[in-house]
Amino acid sequence: MSGHFSALLRAEAPHHGPRVPVSVLTGFLGSGKTTWLNRLLASPDLSGTAVIVNEFGETGLDHDLLTAAAPDDVVLLPNGCLCCAVRGDLVQALGALMDRPGQAIQRVVIETSGLAEPGPILRTLLLDPLLSPRYRLGTVFCTVDAVLGQSSLAQHPEALAQLAAADEVLLTKLDLIADPAQTAPLRDCLAQLNPSATVRALGPDGVDLLRQRLLAPGPDLAPAPGPAFYHPLAAPPTGPSHLADVQSFVLWRDEPLDLDGFAQWLDLVVAAQGEKLLRFKGLVQTVQTPEQPLVVHAMQHLFHPPAYLPAWPTADHRTRLVFIARGLDREALESTLDVMARRRRPRRPT
Ligand SMILES: Nc1nc2c(ncn2[C@@H]2O[C@H](COP(=O)(O)OP(=O)(O)OP(=O)(O)O)[C@@H](O)[C@H]2O)c(=O)[nH]1
Structure with a gap:
Protein backbone atom coordinates (compact mmCIF):
# COMPACT_ATOMS: atom_id res chain seq x y z
CA MET A 1 0.00 0.00 0.00
CA ALA A 216 20.59 29.19 11.02
CA PRO A 217 17.06 28.73 9.71
CA GLY A 218 15.50 31.03 12.33
CA PRO A 219 13.39 30.19 15.38
CA ASP A 220 10.64 27.61 15.28
CA LEU A 221 7.76 30.00 15.87
CA ALA A 222 4.61 28.06 15.14
CA PRO A 223 3.70 25.49 17.76
CA ALA A 224 3.26 21.98 16.41
CA PRO A 225 -0.45 21.20 16.12
CA GLY A 226 -1.94 18.67 18.49
CA PRO A 227 -3.30 15.30 17.38
CA ALA A 228 -6.86 16.59 17.00
CA PHE A 229 -5.74 19.30 14.63
CA TYR A 230 -6.99 18.85 11.09
CA HIS A 231 -6.49 20.78 7.89
CA PRO A 232 -7.66 19.73 4.48
CA LEU A 233 -4.56 19.36 2.32
CA ALA A 234 -5.75 21.35 -0.63
CA ALA A 235 -8.81 22.29 -2.59
CA PRO A 236 -9.76 19.57 -5.07
CA PRO A 237 -8.25 20.13 -8.50
CA THR A 238 -10.55 22.20 -10.69
CA GLY A 239 -8.92 22.45 -14.10
CA PRO A 240 -6.28 20.85 -16.25
CA SER A 241 -2.82 20.58 -14.77
CA HIS A 242 -0.51 23.54 -15.41
CA LEU A 243 1.70 21.00 -17.13
CA ALA A 244 -0.87 19.54 -19.51
CA ASP A 245 1.07 20.48 -22.64
CA VAL A 246 4.55 19.75 -21.32
CA GLN A 247 6.18 16.54 -22.46
CA SER A 248 9.18 14.82 -21.00
CA PHE A 249 11.01 11.85 -22.43
CA VAL A 250 14.39 10.20 -22.46
CA LEU A 251 16.31 8.85 -25.44
CA TRP A 252 18.54 5.97 -24.40
CA ARG A 253 21.42 4.61 -26.48
CA ASP A 254 23.35 1.44 -25.61
CA GLU A 255 26.24 2.07 -27.99
CA PRO A 256 28.68 4.95 -27.57
CA LEU A 257 28.00 7.95 -29.82
CA ASP A 258 30.55 9.65 -31.96
CA LEU A 259 31.19 13.06 -30.43
CA ASP A 260 31.10 15.01 -33.72
CA GLY A 261 27.99 13.24 -34.93
CA PHE A 262 26.27 13.86 -31.61
CA ALA A 263 27.29 17.55 -31.62
CA GLN A 264 25.96 18.04 -35.15
CA TRP A 265 22.72 16.31 -34.25
CA LEU A 266 22.23 18.54 -31.20
CA ASP A 267 22.94 21.69 -33.25
CA LEU A 268 20.35 20.51 -35.74
CA VAL A 269 17.76 19.86 -33.02
CA VAL A 270 18.23 23.32 -31.55
CA ALA A 271 18.19 25.02 -34.96
CA ALA A 272 15.04 23.19 -36.09
CA GLN A 273 13.03 22.88 -32.89
CA GLY A 274 14.83 25.04 -30.32
CA GLU A 275 11.87 27.21 -29.44
CA LYS A 276 9.94 24.13 -28.29
CA LEU A 277 12.74 23.00 -26.02
CA LEU A 278 12.39 24.00 -22.37
CA ARG A 279 15.28 21.96 -21.07
CA PHE A 280 17.73 19.38 -22.28
CA LYS A 281 20.25 17.50 -20.21
CA GLY A 282 22.27 14.46 -21.05
CA LEU A 283 24.89 12.03 -19.89
CA VAL A 284 26.59 10.84 -23.05
CA GLN A 285 28.89 7.90 -23.61
CA THR A 286 31.12 8.91 -26.49
CA VAL A 287 33.26 6.67 -28.67
CA GLN A 288 36.18 8.93 -27.85
CA THR A 289 35.97 8.79 -24.02
CA PRO A 290 33.63 5.94 -23.09
CA GLU A 291 34.73 5.84 -19.45
CA GLN A 292 34.10 9.56 -18.80
CA PRO A 293 30.53 10.62 -19.43
CA LEU A 294 29.98 13.94 -21.11
CA VAL A 295 27.44 16.12 -19.27
CA VAL A 296 25.45 18.43 -21.53
CA HIS A 297 22.99 21.10 -20.41
CA ALA A 298 20.77 23.41 -22.45
CA MET A 299 18.00 25.78 -21.44
CA GLN A 300 15.87 26.72 -24.43
CA HIS A 301 18.51 27.74 -27.00
CA LEU A 302 21.30 28.40 -24.49
CA PHE A 303 23.97 25.73 -24.04
CA HIS A 304 26.40 25.55 -21.18
CA PRO A 305 29.95 24.39 -21.88
CA PRO A 306 29.89 20.59 -21.82
CA ALA A 307 31.95 18.92 -19.12
CA TYR A 308 33.29 15.43 -18.53
CA LEU A 309 32.70 13.59 -15.26
CA PRO A 310 35.79 11.71 -14.05
CA ALA A 311 33.78 8.46 -14.02
CA TRP A 312 30.26 7.14 -14.43
CA PRO A 313 28.16 7.72 -11.30
CA THR A 314 26.59 4.24 -11.50
CA ALA A 315 27.17 0.93 -13.29
CA ASP A 316 24.76 1.99 -16.03
CA HIS A 317 26.91 3.52 -18.78
CA ARG A 318 24.21 4.03 -21.38
CA THR A 319 23.70 7.43 -22.95
CA ARG A 320 20.57 9.13 -21.66
CA LEU A 321 19.21 12.32 -23.16
CA VAL A 322 16.44 13.96 -21.18
CA PHE A 323 14.08 16.37 -22.95
CA ILE A 324 11.46 18.64 -21.40
CA ALA A 325 9.56 20.44 -24.12
CA ARG A 326 6.32 21.70 -25.54
CA GLY A 327 5.40 20.04 -28.85
CA LEU A 328 8.76 18.51 -29.75
CA ASP A 329 8.73 15.77 -32.43
CA ARG A 330 10.22 12.80 -30.58
CA GLU A 331 10.23 10.45 -33.57
CA ALA A 332 12.23 12.92 -35.63
CA LEU A 333 14.75 13.19 -32.81
CA GLU A 334 15.06 9.40 -32.54
CA SER A 335 15.57 8.82 -36.24
CA THR A 336 17.96 11.70 -36.85
CA LEU A 337 20.10 10.68 -33.87
CA ASP A 338 20.35 7.14 -35.26
CA VAL A 339 21.29 8.36 -38.72
CA MET A 340 23.95 10.74 -37.48
CA ALA A 341 25.41 8.33 -34.97
CA ARG A 342 25.53 5.54 -37.58
CA ARG A 343 27.02 7.70 -40.28
CA ARG A 344 29.72 8.98 -38.01
CA ARG A 345 30.55 5.77 -36.17
CA PRO A 346 34.16 4.86 -36.91
CA ARG A 347 34.69 1.57 -38.74
CA ARG A 348 35.90 -1.25 -36.56
CA PRO A 349 39.21 -2.79 -37.65
CA THR A 350 38.67 -6.06 -39.55
N1 LIG B 1 28.43 29.85 -15.82
C1 LIG B 1 27.58 29.39 -14.91
N2 LIG B 1 26.92 28.26 -15.17
C2 LIG B 1 26.04 27.81 -14.22
C3 LIG B 1 25.81 28.49 -13.00
N3 LIG B 1 24.89 27.81 -12.29
C4 LIG B 1 24.57 26.74 -13.06
N4 LIG B 1 25.26 26.73 -14.22
C5 LIG B 1 25.16 25.77 -15.33
O1 LIG B 1 23.80 25.72 -15.77
C6 LIG B 1 23.48 24.42 -16.22
C7 LIG B 1 22.21 23.95 -15.52
O2 LIG B 1 22.48 23.89 -14.13
P1 LIG B 1 21.66 22.92 -13.15
O3 LIG B 1 22.28 23.10 -11.80
O4 LIG B 1 21.57 21.55 -13.69
O5 LIG B 1 20.22 23.59 -13.20
P2 LIG B 1 18.89 23.05 -12.48
O6 LIG B 1 18.14 24.26 -12.03
O7 LIG B 1 19.23 22.05 -11.42
O8 LIG B 1 18.16 22.33 -13.70
P3 LIG B 1 16.77 21.46 -13.66
O9 LIG B 1 16.95 20.46 -12.56
O10 LIG B 1 16.70 20.83 -15.01
O11 LIG B 1 15.67 22.42 -13.45
C8 LIG B 1 24.70 23.56 -15.95
O12 LIG B 1 25.45 23.46 -17.14
C9 LIG B 1 25.48 24.35 -14.91
O13 LIG B 1 26.88 24.11 -14.98
C10 LIG B 1 26.53 29.71 -12.75
O14 LIG B 1 26.38 30.41 -11.73
N5 LIG B 1 27.39 30.11 -13.76
Whole structure:
Protein backbone atom coordinates (compact mmCIF):
# COMPACT_ATOMS: atom_id res chain seq x y z
CA MET A 1 0.00 0.00 0.00
CA SER A 2 1.39 3.43 -0.81
CA GLY A 3 0.20 7.00 -1.19
CA HIS A 4 -0.78 9.76 1.09
CA PHE A 5 -3.99 8.21 2.43
CA SER A 6 -2.27 4.96 3.37
CA ALA A 7 0.49 6.96 5.05
CA LEU A 8 -2.19 8.69 7.12
CA LEU A 9 -3.60 5.31 8.10
CA ARG A 10 -0.21 4.25 9.37
CA ALA A 11 0.27 7.47 11.32
CA GLU A 12 1.81 7.00 14.71
CA ALA A 13 1.43 8.98 17.92
CA PRO A 14 2.59 12.58 17.60
CA HIS A 15 6.25 13.30 18.03
CA HIS A 16 7.28 15.97 20.51
CA GLY A 17 11.02 16.56 19.79
CA PRO A 18 12.41 19.66 18.10
CA ARG A 19 11.11 20.03 14.59
CA VAL A 20 13.52 19.59 11.72
CA PRO A 21 13.70 22.54 9.28
CA VAL A 22 12.87 21.77 5.68
CA SER A 23 14.18 24.28 3.18
CA VAL A 24 12.92 24.35 -0.36
CA LEU A 25 15.18 25.07 -3.32
CA THR A 26 13.10 25.99 -6.29
CA GLY A 27 13.81 27.85 -9.55
CA PHE A 28 12.99 27.49 -13.22
CA LEU A 29 14.43 24.74 -15.45
CA GLY A 30 18.19 24.96 -15.70
CA SER A 31 18.57 27.97 -13.41
CA GLY A 32 21.30 26.28 -11.34
CA LYS A 33 19.59 24.45 -8.46
CA THR A 34 21.62 21.23 -8.65
CA THR A 35 24.89 23.03 -9.31
CA TRP A 36 24.63 25.21 -6.23
CA LEU A 37 23.21 22.47 -4.03
CA ASN A 38 26.14 20.27 -4.96
CA ARG A 39 28.62 22.98 -4.02
CA LEU A 40 26.77 23.53 -0.77
CA LEU A 41 26.69 19.89 0.25
CA ALA A 42 30.47 19.73 0.01
CA SER A 43 30.64 21.83 3.25
CA PRO A 44 31.53 19.44 6.10
CA ASP A 45 29.38 21.31 8.64
CA LEU A 46 26.30 20.51 6.59
CA SER A 47 26.55 16.79 7.26
CA GLY A 48 23.22 15.50 8.51
CA THR A 49 21.47 17.23 5.59
CA ALA A 50 19.04 15.00 3.71
CA VAL A 51 18.11 16.00 0.18
CA ILE A 52 14.90 15.20 -1.64
CA VAL A 53 15.22 15.68 -5.38
CA ASN A 54 12.13 15.91 -7.52
CA GLU A 55 12.44 15.71 -11.28
CA PHE A 56 9.79 16.16 -13.86
CA GLY A 57 10.70 13.28 -16.15
CA GLU A 58 10.65 9.54 -15.69
CA THR A 59 14.46 9.55 -15.53
CA GLY A 60 16.32 12.37 -13.92
CA LEU A 61 20.00 13.14 -13.92
CA ASP A 62 20.18 15.42 -10.89
CA HIS A 63 20.40 12.43 -8.59
CA ASP A 64 23.56 11.31 -10.44
CA LEU A 65 24.97 14.81 -10.57
CA LEU A 66 24.64 15.46 -6.83
CA THR A 67 28.00 13.90 -6.23
CA ALA A 68 28.79 15.85 -3.04
CA ALA A 69 25.99 14.21 -1.03
CA ALA A 70 26.26 10.80 0.59
CA PRO A 71 24.09 8.52 -1.59
CA ASP A 72 21.97 7.44 1.40
CA ASP A 73 21.07 11.04 2.11
CA VAL A 74 19.49 11.65 -1.28
CA VAL A 75 15.93 10.59 -2.02
CA LEU A 76 14.76 10.79 -5.62
CA LEU A 77 11.12 11.50 -6.40
CA PRO A 78 10.87 11.23 -10.19
CA ASN A 79 7.97 11.13 -12.57
CA GLY A 80 5.95 14.18 -11.99
CA CYS A 81 6.17 17.40 -10.17
CA LEU A 82 5.93 17.59 -6.41
CA CYS A 83 3.10 20.07 -6.54
CA CYS A 84 0.79 17.65 -8.36
CA ALA A 85 1.61 14.03 -9.04
CA VAL A 86 3.95 13.06 -6.24
CA ARG A 87 2.81 15.03 -3.20
CA GLY A 88 1.89 11.83 -1.33
CA ASP A 89 5.39 10.53 -2.07
CA LEU A 90 6.85 13.63 -0.45
CA VAL A 91 4.93 12.94 2.76
CA GLN A 92 6.13 9.35 2.71
CA ALA A 93 9.74 10.28 1.95
CA LEU A 94 9.86 12.78 4.83
CA GLY A 95 8.26 10.25 7.17
CA ALA A 96 10.81 7.60 6.18
CA LEU A 97 13.73 10.00 6.67
CA MET A 98 12.67 10.71 10.22
CA ASP A 99 12.26 7.03 11.08
CA ARG A 100 15.44 5.71 9.57
CA PRO A 101 18.17 4.38 11.87
CA GLY A 102 21.59 6.04 12.15
CA GLN A 103 22.54 9.68 12.39
CA ALA A 104 19.58 11.95 13.10
CA ILE A 105 18.58 14.26 10.28
CA GLN A 106 19.48 17.88 11.12
CA ARG A 107 17.80 19.51 8.14
CA VAL A 108 16.20 18.65 4.85
CA VAL A 109 16.51 20.42 1.50
CA ILE A 110 13.91 19.72 -1.15
CA GLU A 111 15.06 20.50 -4.68
CA THR A 112 11.86 20.90 -6.66
CA SER A 113 11.56 20.18 -10.34
CA GLY A 114 12.13 23.22 -12.52
CA LEU A 115 8.42 23.20 -13.40
CA ALA A 116 7.01 22.88 -9.88
CA GLU A 117 4.68 25.45 -8.38
CA PRO A 118 5.89 25.65 -4.78
CA GLY A 119 2.58 26.72 -3.19
CA PRO A 120 1.10 23.23 -2.77
CA ILE A 121 4.45 21.90 -1.55
CA LEU A 122 4.66 24.57 1.13
CA ARG A 123 1.05 23.92 2.13
CA THR A 124 1.86 20.23 2.49
CA LEU A 125 4.88 21.01 4.65
CA LEU A 126 3.03 23.45 6.87
CA LEU A 127 -0.30 21.74 7.25
CA ASP A 128 0.02 18.02 6.71
CA PRO A 129 -0.99 16.38 9.99
CA LEU A 130 1.74 13.76 9.65
CA LEU A 131 4.53 16.19 8.88
CA SER A 132 3.81 19.28 10.91
CA PRO A 133 4.60 17.78 14.34
CA ARG A 134 8.02 16.68 13.06
CA TYR A 135 9.03 19.22 10.45
CA ARG A 136 8.87 22.96 10.04
CA LEU A 137 9.45 25.15 7.08
CA GLY A 138 12.98 26.55 6.78
CA THR A 139 13.89 28.95 3.99
CA VAL A 140 12.45 28.98 0.49
CA PHE A 141 15.25 29.70 -2.00
CA CYS A 142 14.60 30.44 -5.65
CA THR A 143 17.41 30.42 -8.21
CA VAL A 144 16.99 32.89 -11.05
CA ASP A 145 19.23 32.69 -14.10
CA ALA A 146 20.71 36.15 -14.70
CA VAL A 147 20.79 35.53 -18.47
CA LEU A 148 17.41 33.91 -19.13
CA GLY A 149 15.54 34.84 -15.94
CA GLN A 150 13.55 37.74 -17.31
CA SER A 151 12.29 35.87 -20.34
CA SER A 152 11.42 32.83 -18.21
CA LEU A 153 9.40 35.07 -15.87
CA ALA A 154 7.61 36.61 -18.83
CA GLN A 155 6.81 33.33 -20.55
CA HIS A 156 6.31 30.70 -17.87
CA PRO A 157 3.82 31.03 -15.03
CA GLU A 158 5.74 28.36 -13.12
CA ALA A 159 8.77 30.69 -12.93
CA LEU A 160 6.56 33.45 -11.53
CA ALA A 161 5.03 31.15 -8.92
CA GLN A 162 8.49 30.03 -7.84
CA LEU A 163 9.66 33.61 -7.44
CA ALA A 164 6.55 34.57 -5.53
CA ALA A 165 7.14 31.81 -2.95
CA ALA A 166 10.76 32.75 -2.27
CA ASP A 167 12.29 34.19 0.90
CA GLU A 168 15.66 34.38 -0.81
CA VAL A 169 16.20 34.90 -4.52
CA LEU A 170 19.56 33.62 -5.69
CA LEU A 171 20.85 35.20 -8.89
CA THR A 172 22.95 32.64 -10.76
CA LYS A 173 25.17 32.81 -13.85
CA LEU A 174 26.34 36.35 -13.17
CA ASP A 175 29.75 35.27 -14.43
CA LEU A 176 28.20 35.02 -17.91
CA ILE A 177 27.32 38.71 -17.92
CA ALA A 178 30.11 41.11 -18.83
CA ASP A 179 28.68 44.20 -17.12
CA PRO A 180 26.85 43.81 -13.77
CA ALA A 181 24.74 46.89 -14.68
CA GLN A 182 23.01 44.74 -17.30
CA THR A 183 21.17 42.94 -14.53
CA ALA A 184 19.40 46.13 -13.40
CA PRO A 185 16.16 45.44 -15.36
CA LEU A 186 16.00 41.90 -13.98
CA ARG A 187 16.60 43.14 -10.43
CA ASP A 188 13.83 45.75 -10.83
CA CYS A 189 11.51 43.06 -12.11
CA LEU A 190 12.34 40.77 -9.15
CA ALA A 191 11.79 43.60 -6.65
CA GLN A 192 8.43 44.38 -8.20
CA LEU A 193 7.24 40.80 -8.33
CA ASN A 194 8.40 39.78 -4.86
CA PRO A 195 9.33 42.85 -2.80
CA SER A 196 9.68 40.85 0.41
CA ALA A 197 12.41 38.54 -0.85
CA THR A 198 16.11 39.22 -0.39
CA VAL A 199 17.92 39.10 -3.72
CA ARG A 200 21.45 37.73 -3.46
CA ALA A 201 24.06 37.47 -6.15
CA LEU A 202 25.56 34.00 -6.14
CA GLY A 203 29.18 34.93 -6.76
CA PRO A 204 32.30 33.31 -5.35
CA ASP A 205 31.00 33.67 -1.77
CA GLY A 206 27.59 32.24 -2.74
CA VAL A 207 28.12 28.88 -1.08
CA ASP A 208 28.99 30.55 2.20
CA LEU A 209 25.82 32.67 2.13
CA LEU A 210 23.67 29.64 1.52
CA ARG A 211 25.49 27.62 4.14
CA GLN A 212 24.86 30.24 6.80
CA ARG A 213 21.21 30.40 5.91
CA LEU A 214 20.81 26.64 6.17
CA LEU A 215 22.71 26.43 9.45
CA ALA A 216 20.59 29.19 11.02
CA PRO A 217 17.06 28.73 9.71
CA GLY A 218 15.50 31.03 12.33
CA PRO A 219 13.39 30.19 15.38
CA ASP A 220 10.64 27.61 15.28
CA LEU A 221 7.76 30.00 15.87
CA ALA A 222 4.61 28.06 15.14
CA PRO A 223 3.70 25.49 17.76
CA ALA A 224 3.26 21.98 16.41
CA PRO A 225 -0.45 21.20 16.12
CA GLY A 226 -1.94 18.67 18.49
CA PRO A 227 -3.30 15.30 17.38
CA ALA A 228 -6.86 16.59 17.00
CA PHE A 229 -5.74 19.30 14.63
CA TYR A 230 -6.99 18.85 11.09
CA HIS A 231 -6.49 20.78 7.89
CA PRO A 232 -7.66 19.73 4.48
CA LEU A 233 -4.56 19.36 2.32
CA ALA A 234 -5.75 21.35 -0.63
CA ALA A 235 -8.81 22.29 -2.59
CA PRO A 236 -9.76 19.57 -5.07
CA PRO A 237 -8.25 20.13 -8.50
CA THR A 238 -10.55 22.20 -10.69
CA GLY A 239 -8.92 22.45 -14.10
CA PRO A 240 -6.28 20.85 -16.25
CA SER A 241 -2.82 20.58 -14.77
CA HIS A 242 -0.51 23.54 -15.41
CA LEU A 243 1.70 21.00 -17.13
CA ALA A 244 -0.87 19.54 -19.51
CA ASP A 245 1.07 20.48 -22.64
CA VAL A 246 4.55 19.75 -21.32
CA GLN A 247 6.18 16.54 -22.46
CA SER A 248 9.18 14.82 -21.00
CA PHE A 249 11.01 11.85 -22.43
CA VAL A 250 14.39 10.20 -22.46
CA LEU A 251 16.31 8.85 -25.44
CA TRP A 252 18.54 5.97 -24.40
CA ARG A 253 21.42 4.61 -26.48
CA ASP A 254 23.35 1.44 -25.61
CA GLU A 255 26.24 2.07 -27.99
CA PRO A 256 28.68 4.95 -27.57
CA LEU A 257 28.00 7.95 -29.82
CA ASP A 258 30.55 9.65 -31.96
CA LEU A 259 31.19 13.06 -30.43
CA ASP A 260 31.10 15.01 -33.72
CA GLY A 261 27.99 13.24 -34.93
CA PHE A 262 26.27 13.86 -31.61
CA ALA A 263 27.29 17.55 -31.62
CA GLN A 264 25.96 18.04 -35.15
CA TRP A 265 22.72 16.31 -34.25
CA LEU A 266 22.23 18.54 -31.20
CA ASP A 267 22.94 21.69 -33.25
CA LEU A 268 20.35 20.51 -35.74
CA VAL A 269 17.76 19.86 -33.02
CA VAL A 270 18.23 23.32 -31.55
CA ALA A 271 18.19 25.02 -34.96
CA ALA A 272 15.04 23.19 -36.09
CA GLN A 273 13.03 22.88 -32.89
CA GLY A 274 14.83 25.04 -30.32
CA GLU A 275 11.87 27.21 -29.44
CA LYS A 276 9.94 24.13 -28.29
CA LEU A 277 12.74 23.00 -26.02
CA LEU A 278 12.39 24.00 -22.37
CA ARG A 279 15.28 21.96 -21.07
CA PHE A 280 17.73 19.38 -22.28
CA LYS A 281 20.25 17.50 -20.21
CA GLY A 282 22.27 14.46 -21.05
CA LEU A 283 24.89 12.03 -19.89
CA VAL A 284 26.59 10.84 -23.05
CA GLN A 285 28.89 7.90 -23.61
CA THR A 286 31.12 8.91 -26.49
CA VAL A 287 33.26 6.67 -28.67
CA GLN A 288 36.18 8.93 -27.85
CA THR A 289 35.97 8.79 -24.02
CA PRO A 290 33.63 5.94 -23.09
CA GLU A 291 34.73 5.84 -19.45
CA GLN A 292 34.10 9.56 -18.80
CA PRO A 293 30.53 10.62 -19.43
CA LEU A 294 29.98 13.94 -21.11
CA VAL A 295 27.44 16.12 -19.27
CA VAL A 296 25.45 18.43 -21.53
CA HIS A 297 22.99 21.10 -20.41
CA ALA A 298 20.77 23.41 -22.45
CA MET A 299 18.00 25.78 -21.44
CA GLN A 300 15.87 26.72 -24.43
CA HIS A 301 18.51 27.74 -27.00
CA LEU A 302 21.30 28.40 -24.49
CA PHE A 303 23.97 25.73 -24.04
CA HIS A 304 26.40 25.55 -21.18
CA PRO A 305 29.95 24.39 -21.88
CA PRO A 306 29.89 20.59 -21.82
CA ALA A 307 31.95 18.92 -19.12
CA TYR A 308 33.29 15.43 -18.53
CA LEU A 309 32.70 13.59 -15.26
CA PRO A 310 35.79 11.71 -14.05
CA ALA A 311 33.78 8.46 -14.02
CA TRP A 312 30.26 7.14 -14.43
CA PRO A 313 28.16 7.72 -11.30
CA THR A 314 26.59 4.24 -11.50
CA ALA A 315 27.17 0.93 -13.29
CA ASP A 316 24.76 1.99 -16.03
CA HIS A 317 26.91 3.52 -18.78
CA ARG A 318 24.21 4.03 -21.38
CA THR A 319 23.70 7.43 -22.95
CA ARG A 320 20.57 9.13 -21.66
CA LEU A 321 19.21 12.32 -23.16
CA VAL A 322 16.44 13.96 -21.18
CA PHE A 323 14.08 16.37 -22.95
CA ILE A 324 11.46 18.64 -21.40
CA ALA A 325 9.56 20.44 -24.12
CA ARG A 326 6.32 21.70 -25.54
CA GLY A 327 5.40 20.04 -28.85
CA LEU A 328 8.76 18.51 -29.75
CA ASP A 329 8.73 15.77 -32.43
CA ARG A 330 10.22 12.80 -30.58
CA GLU A 331 10.23 10.45 -33.57
CA ALA A 332 12.23 12.92 -35.63
CA LEU A 333 14.75 13.19 -32.81
CA GLU A 334 15.06 9.40 -32.54
CA SER A 335 15.57 8.82 -36.24
CA THR A 336 17.96 11.70 -36.85
CA LEU A 337 20.10 10.68 -33.87
CA ASP A 338 20.35 7.14 -35.26
CA VAL A 339 21.29 8.36 -38.72
CA MET A 340 23.95 10.74 -37.48
CA ALA A 341 25.41 8.33 -34.97
CA ARG A 342 25.53 5.54 -37.58
CA ARG A 343 27.02 7.70 -40.28
CA ARG A 344 29.72 8.98 -38.01
CA ARG A 345 30.55 5.77 -36.17
CA PRO A 346 34.16 4.86 -36.91
CA ARG A 347 34.69 1.57 -38.74
CA ARG A 348 35.90 -1.25 -36.56
CA PRO A 349 39.21 -2.79 -37.65
CA THR A 350 38.67 -6.06 -39.55
N1 LIG B 1 28.43 29.85 -15.82
C1 LIG B 1 27.58 29.39 -14.91
N2 LIG B 1 26.92 28.26 -15.17
C2 LIG B 1 26.04 27.81 -14.22
C3 LIG B 1 25.81 28.49 -13.00
N3 LIG B 1 24.89 27.81 -12.29
C4 LIG B 1 24.57 26.74 -13.06
N4 LIG B 1 25.26 26.73 -14.22
C5 LIG B 1 25.16 25.77 -15.33
O1 LIG B 1 23.80 25.72 -15.77
C6 LIG B 1 23.48 24.42 -16.22
C7 LIG B 1 22.21 23.95 -15.52
O2 LIG B 1 22.48 23.89 -14.13
P1 LIG B 1 21.66 22.92 -13.15
O3 LIG B 1 22.28 23.10 -11.80
O4 LIG B 1 21.57 21.55 -13.69
O5 LIG B 1 20.22 23.59 -13.20
P2 LIG B 1 18.89 23.05 -12.48
O6 LIG B 1 18.14 24.26 -12.03
O7 LIG B 1 19.23 22.05 -11.42
O8 LIG B 1 18.16 22.33 -13.70
P3 LIG B 1 16.77 21.46 -13.66
O9 LIG B 1 16.95 20.46 -12.56
O10 LIG B 1 16.70 20.83 -15.01
O11 LIG B 1 15.67 22.42 -13.45
C8 LIG B 1 24.70 23.56 -15.95
O12 LIG B 1 25.45 23.46 -17.14
C9 LIG B 1 25.48 24.35 -14.91
O13 LIG B 1 26.88 24.11 -14.98
C10 LIG B 1 26.53 29.71 -12.75
O14 LIG B 1 26.38 30.41 -11.73
N5 LIG B 1 27.39 30.11 -13.76
